[in-house]
Amino acid sequence: MTYVIIDACIDVKDESCVAVCPVDCIYADEGDRMRYIHPTECIDCAVCVEACPVAAIYADTDLPAEAQAFLDLNAIWFKDKDAARAQIDAQKPADH
Ligand code: SF4
Numbered sequence: 001m002t003y004v005i006i007d008a009c010i011d012v013k014d015e016s017c018v019a020v021c022p023v024d025c026i027y028a029d030e031g032d033r034m035r036y037i038h039p040t041e042c043i044d045c046a047v048c049v050e051a052c053p054v055a056a057i058y059a060d061t062d063l064p065a066e067a068q069a070f071l072d073l074n075a076i077w078f079k080d081k082d083a084a085r086a087q088i089d090a091q092k093p094a095d096h
């Protein structure tokens with residue numbers, strides 16, 4: 001099991017979750033439009049869920065149907081950041 005960040009984080013990325021995660025497993029690089037949870041570092045504590053102001057974090061077992069793609073997308077970022085970023089841009093084109 002892991003927790004997963006979904007599209008509500010895109011272009012919000014305010015880092016409230018990062019401040020509370022006890023194992024520092026929520027990542028982004030400069031230029032990323034959202035944050036990603038490392039699927040094996042996450043200890044499923046759920047603390048981040050309440051911290052997120054836009055309700056962007058779910059347990060993988062509790063993901064809304066329309067957000068299922070984000071389970072893979074969170075994992076993909078750790079293997080191929082450009083591929084993950086391309087999927088985000090395709091899903092929600094940047095304003096500029
Ligand atoms: S708190 Fe929510 S919006 Fe902010 S970075 Fe974390 S998941 Fe994204």
Ligand code: SF4
Pocket residue numbers: 003020021022023024025026037041042043044045046047048049
């Ligand atoms: S569930 Fe816990 S360990 Fe996993 S990302 Fe959230 S705060 Fe970090």
